[in-house]
Amino acid sequence: MLNFVYHPDYSYPFPDNHRFAMSKFHRLHRLLAREGILDQVWINEPAKASIEDISLIHQRDYVQALADGTLTPAQLKRLRLPWSPQLANRSFIAANGTYLTCQLALEHGLALHMAGGTHHSQPEGGAGFCVFNDMAYATVRMLQEQRAERVLILDCDVHQGDGTANILRGVSGAFTCSLHCQQNYPHPKVLSDLDVPIQAGCEDSEYLNLLARTLDILMTRFAPDLVIYDAGADVHEQDQLGHLKLTREGMEARDQLVFERCHQEGVAVAVVIGGGYATDREALVDLHAIPFRTAVKNAGNLGLRLRKTVA
Numbered sequence: 440m441l442n443f444v445y446h447p448d449y450s451y452p453f454p455d456n457h458r459f460a461m462s463k464f465h466r467l468h469r470l471l472a473r474e475g476i477l478d479q480v481w482i483n484e485p486a487k488a489s490i491e492d493i494s495l496i497h498q499r500d501y502v503q504a505l506a507d508g509t510l511t512p513a514q515l516k517r518l519r520l521p522w523s524p525q526l527a528n529r530s531f532i533a534a535n536g537t538y539l540t541c542q543l544a545l546e547h548g549l550a551l552h553m554a555g556g557t558h559h560s561q562p563e564g565g566a567g568f569c570v571f572n573d574m575a576y577a578t579v580r581m582l583q584e585q586r587a588e589r590v591l592i593l594d595c596d597v598h599q600g601d602g603t604a605n606i607l608r609g610v611s612g613a614f615t616c617s618l619h620c621q622q623n624y625p626h627p628k629v630l631s632d633l634d635v636p637i638q639a640g641c642e643d644s645e646y647l648n649l650l651a652r653t654l655d656i657l658m659t660r661f662a663p664d665l666v667i668y669d670a671g672a673d674v675h676e677q678d679q680l681g682h683l684k685l686t687r688e689g690m691e692a693r694d695q696l697v698f699e700r701c702h703q704e705g706v707a708v709a710v711v712i713g714g715g716y717a718t719d720r721e722a723l724v725d726l727h728a729i730p731f732r733t734a735v736k737n738a739g740n741l742g743l744r745l746r747k748t749v750a
């Protein structure tokens with residue numbers, strides 16, 4: 440069964456001229472509904488995580504301040520998002536969304552979250568539009584609850600997964616891998632378990648070769664039972680922040696490569712959407728929709744049942 444995870448509170452009224460497209464979650468849901476994609480899959484709504492839950496990976500005073508709206512100006516400046524009760528609410532839900540996606544992935548082989556990938560968030564606070572580190576949170580919970588033994592973060596967002604690397608360093612059973620553009624934020628980078636720096640201007644074929652070689656290494660050396668795949672859309676050639684030159688076709692091939700390789704190896708995949716930056720919000724969600732379309736299109740080959748087949 441192919442499962443998606445979504446919550447209507449992911450988007451809320453937010454300045455539309457802000458660099459971060461808070462409307463993209465709702466727009467992505469609407470686009471996939473319009474295309475008939477959502478009719479073919481099972482939709483799951485996550486519950487809100489508690490302050491205790493999130494304090495597994497973040498300092499408790501930060502989590503409390505985020506909930507209460509008492510972040511310091513310095514914390515807000517690093518986060519680059521204005522605080523609101525709705526921001527707090529969505530952040531606690533989205534972390535559990537990735538955790539739920541991991542559980543569904545292990546049960547069915549593949550599951551996709553229509554949010555997530557907030558990988559810059561550090562133990563002591565948020566950074567770069569990332570409030571809580573959902574991938575690190577889901578990893579720690581899956582390991583602690585012994586649902587998974589070896590969790591790989593395969594971070595293909597154009598930016599390096601510095602927060603995830605920091606939080607999961609030394610966590611037994613977790614392995615962080617980041618394929619990112621070397622010239623992009625953050626500066627300096629933080630050491631992941633495996634970093635694959637890519638030069639600005641990299642195009643489809645070079646990128647896909649690098650990813651295939653990286654998957655070979657990861658499957659052999661780490662042999663995960665669960666992969667959390669950050670399918671960041673900011674690798675696209677027209678992204679406002681990213682410096683890579685992937686086409687839509689290249690992005691679809693990237694998702695397909697990850698899905699097929701993991702399926703061959705019998706490894707579950709939980710997908711999060713990661714970053715993507717464009718003033719044309721509809722063009723942006725059209726890119727974020729690629730992994731969801733690719734999953735539905737390849738469901739048969741990946742051994743996933745669809746709810747119904749739409750002609």
Ligand SMILES: [Zn+2]
Nearest residue numbers: 596598673714
């Ligand atoms: Zn990014």
